[in-house]
Amino acid sequence: xxxxxxxxxxxxxxxxxxxxxxxxxxxxxxxxxxxxxxxxxxxxxxxxxxxxxxxxxxxxxxxxxxxxxxxxxxxxxxxxxxxxxxxxxxxxxxxxxxxxxxxxxxxxxxxxxxxxxxxxxxxxxxxxxxxxxxxxxxxxxxxxxxxxxxxxxxxxxxxxxxxxxxxxxxxxxxxxxxxxxxxxxxxxxxxxxxxxxxxxxxxxxxxxxxxxxxxxxxxxxxxxxxxxxxxxxxxxxxxxxxxxxxxxxxxxxxxxxxxxxxxxxxxxxxxxxxxxxxxxxxxxxxxxxxxxxxxxxxxxxxxxxxxxxxxxxxxxxxxxxxxxxxxxxxxxxxxxxxxxxxxxxxxxxxxxxxxxxxxxxxxxxxxxxxxxxxxxxxxxxxxxxxxxxxxxxxxxxxxxxxxxxxxxxxxxxxxxxxxxxxxxxxxxxxxxxxxxxxxxxxxxxxxxxxxxxxxxxxxxxxxxxxxxxxxxxxxxxxxxxxxxxxxxxxxxxxxxxxxxxxxxxxx
Numbered sequence: 001x002x003x004x005x006x007x008x009x010x011x012x013x014x015x016x017x018x019x020x021x022x023x024x025x026x027x028x029x030x031x032x033x034x035x036x037x038x039x040x041x042x043x044x045x046x047x048x049x050x051x052x053x054x055x056x057x058x059x060x061x062x063x064x065x066x067x068x069x070x071x072x073x074x075x076x077x078x079x080x081x082x083x084x085x086x087x088x089x090x091x092x093x094x095x096x097x098x099x100x101x102x103x104x105x106x107x108x109x110x111x112x113x114x115x116x117x118x119x120x121x122x123x124x125x126x127x128x129x130x131x132x133x134x135x136x137x138x139x140x141x142x143x144x145x146x147x148x149x150x151x152x153x154x155x156x157x158x159x160x161x162x163x164x165x166x167x168x169x170x171x172x173x174x175x176x177x178x179x180x181x182x183x184x185x186x187x188x189x190x191x192x193x194x195x196x197x198x199x200x201x202x203x204x205x206x207x208x209x210x211x212x213x214x215x216x217x218x219x220x221x222x223x224x225x226x227x228x229x230x231x232x233x234x235x236x237x238x239x240x241x242x243x244x245x246x247x248x249x250x251x252x253x254x255x256x257x258x259x260x261x262x263x264x265x266x267x268x269x270x271x272x273x274x275x276x277x278x279x280x281x282x283x284x285x286x287x288x289x290x291x292x293x294x295x296x297x298x299x300x301x302x303x304x305x306x307x308x309x310x311x312x313x314x315x316x317x318x319x320x321x322x323x324x325x326x327x328x329x330x331x332x333x334x335x336x337x338x339x340x341x342x343x344x345x346x347x348x349x350x351x352x353x354x355x356x357x358x359x360x361x362x363x364x365x366x367x368x369x370x371x372x373x374x375x376x377x378x379x380x381x382x383x384x385x386x387x388x389x390x391x392x393x394x395x396x397x398x399x400x401x402x403x404x405x406x407x408x409x410x411x412x413x414x415x416x417x418x419x420x421x422x423x424x425x426x427x428x429x430x431x432x433x434x435x436x437x438x439x440x441x442x443x444x445x446x447x448x449x450x451x452x453x454x455x456x457x458x459x460x461x462x463x464x465x466x467x468x469x470x471x472x473x474x475x476x477x478x479x480x481x482x483x484x485x486x487x488x489x490x491x492x493x494x495x496x497x498x499x500x501x502x503x504x505x506x507x
Contacts, residue, residue: 002506003336004491006481007033008407011040011142013495013502015133016334019125020506026334026342027055027122031115032130033332034344035191038111039137039184043151043159044330044348044407047190047202048211048356048363050110051346052250053118054237054391056400058339063248063393064121067233067384068114070107070366074381076225083219085368088157090350100368101158101353103220107366107385108230109211111346112199117232122340131195138188138360141181147500149178150475161353165362168355187360203227207359214356215363222363226381233384237393242268245401245424249392250345256390259413263288264420276426277452279459282439285421286465289414289441329389329407330499333483335491341400341483343391347407388412394424399485402430406480407499411440415478423484430484431494431503438477449477473498 003020007013016033024032030053038046045051050070056063085100119127144152152159152175159169168184169176176182193201201207204227212224237248240261247264249257266288274280329347352365366385379385390413394402402423406415415438422433437451446465448457450472461467470476479499484492495501 001337001489001491003029003334004483004493004503004505005029005033005332005334006483006493006495006501006503007037007332008044008330008479008481008495008499008501009037009040009145009148010500010502011137012037012330012332013504016332017504017506018133019130020334020336022125024125025122025338026336026340027053027118028125028130029334029336030332030342030344031119031123032133033334034115034346035131035134036137037330037332037346038191039134039187040142041148041330042182042184042187042362043148043155043351045111045346046348046362047112047194048109048361049346049348050107050364050366051114051344052254052387052389052391053114053342053344054248054250054393055118055122056248056341056393056395057122058399063237065235065237065250066114066118067235067254068110068117069254069387069389070110070364070385071226071230072367072379072381072383072385073106073108073220073222073226075223075229077221077223077381086353090154090157099158099350099365101161101350101365102368103215103218103352103354105352105365105368106215106220106222106354106363108222108226109202109364110230110232112194112202113230114232116199127198128195131191135188135191135195138184138191141183143181144176144178145500146178147475147498149176149180152176155350158351158353162355164355164357165353168360184360186358190359190361203230207361210359211356211361211363215354218354220354229382240265243425244396246395247392247420248395250387250390253384254387254389256388256413256416257392259292260390260392260417260420263292263413263417266291267421267425272421272425276422276428276436277456279456282448282452282456282460283463283465285414285418285439286441286446288417293441329409329412330479331391331405331407331481333403333405333481333493335400335403335483335485339400341393341403343393343403343405345389345391345405345407347387347389390416392416392420394420402482402484404480404482406478406496407475411438411476411478414438414440415480419480419482423482430482430492434480434482434494434496437473440477447476449473475499
């Protein structure tokens with residue numbers, strides 16, 4: 001097999017698959033697919049966001065994490081009161097989510113710098129070649145699928161918040177709907193610039209000056225110095241052993257990997273209860289989630305930046321739940337024919353509604369999604385922000401078994417954990433492991449996704465669980481992508497049907 005890729009959109013996955021077909025490795029495919037996702041999934045990701053890539057080469061002793069998440073802006077800024085963020089409420093069927101947007105919500109983006117750093121370390125094909133499919137997509141246009149149209153609908157107040165947003169994401173007075181074609185010529189020119197000059201232009205060149213200038217004019221704190229001094233950080237993954245396997249995931253100061261690892265360690269000690277979809281299995285997942293949440297304390301945010309949380313995972317001490325609420329996210333998983341695995345998660349949050357004129361760059365709203373109080377107070381400019389994103393690998397004796405990650409804010413860690421349990425523990429095919437209905441604990445409410453057996457939910461209610469029954473599957477519960485490596489080396493890949501995800505295996 002030449003490799004496999006799973007992603008949140010057909011065009012994203014096809015772009016990565018083409019790179020694998022042409023002899024590129026897993027990181028090449030991740031970079032090309034990641035840039036294509038800036039076009040095909042522009043409601044979720046783009047050069048104005050940030051993310052993480054976890055890379056494991058077969059035979060290497062060290063798995064590497066590239067941290068290119070956003071940083072707190074304000075370096076070199078004159079003391080002033082920033083513009084206030086604007087509040088937007090968005091409905092997810094049975095649940096409503098509050099967003100804060102505007103220039104004051106924009107943190108320092110890292111996406112382009114991160115992809116370039118990963119490519120320099122592991123890539124084999126030329127950087128500019130990996131941009132060609134995305135540039136073509138941006139110029140030709142992308143037809144909105146029903147899933148993408150739904151995202152446009154629920155995020156419309158953000159996407160078309162400004163004149164520039166209405167120009168890009170509108171058709172006259174209306175929003176884009178299914179079968180409309182989204183053409184992004186300004187973004188195509190930006191991609192051509194980055195392909196030719198490298199990511200440096202977004203941090204020290206004309207693109208950097210355009211971004212910093214526009215945000216400053218709108219009252220934000222993002223400065224040219226913020227961009228010039230931004231750096232990608234290489235980290236060692238957090239690791240957790242469970243049931244004869246090992247999870248490798250995103251380490252602190254981000255929270256998702258630690259929490260997933262802690263949950264799997266709890267599962268290792270408890271043993272598996274019940275078949276997939278049974279009341280017993282759902283109750284066990286809920287109780288693991290409850291234990292994760294129970295450990296929350298006022299020191300958690302500070303501990304993220306002082307170290308030590310990973311050690312808590314190993315000494316069974318309390319590991320707390322997240323301190324932030326990143327929203328719109330996408331994930332790409334790749335395994336190539338040489339056994340190299342790459343797991344890449346990226347996000348612009350919900351988007352700030354700030355699109356830099358002439359560039360097509362929609363900036364993130366991570367300052368609006370981040371609970372600074374939970375992090376122990378205001379963070380100084382230049383500080384890397386924490387995230388719930390958790391690109392992950394499951395290894396057995398050093399060999400990848402599963403490359404997985406998900407979107408979904410606070411539901412993200414639960415989605416990844418449930419997929420790992422379904423795939424590794426219950427040995428479900430990866431497509432089924434992703435499609436299985438999920439649960440999510442929110443306070444005392446247990447959200448149960450549509451598709452779960454009514455009789456099993458009745459049993460949960462009978463023993464005292466406060467059940468919120470969703471009518472159907474929903475992107476509220478995450479948008480995952482995973483590649484599975486069988487014990488015989490065969491590959492399988494699946495994207496999440498909740499977001500129109502696609503998996504491709506090359507034979």
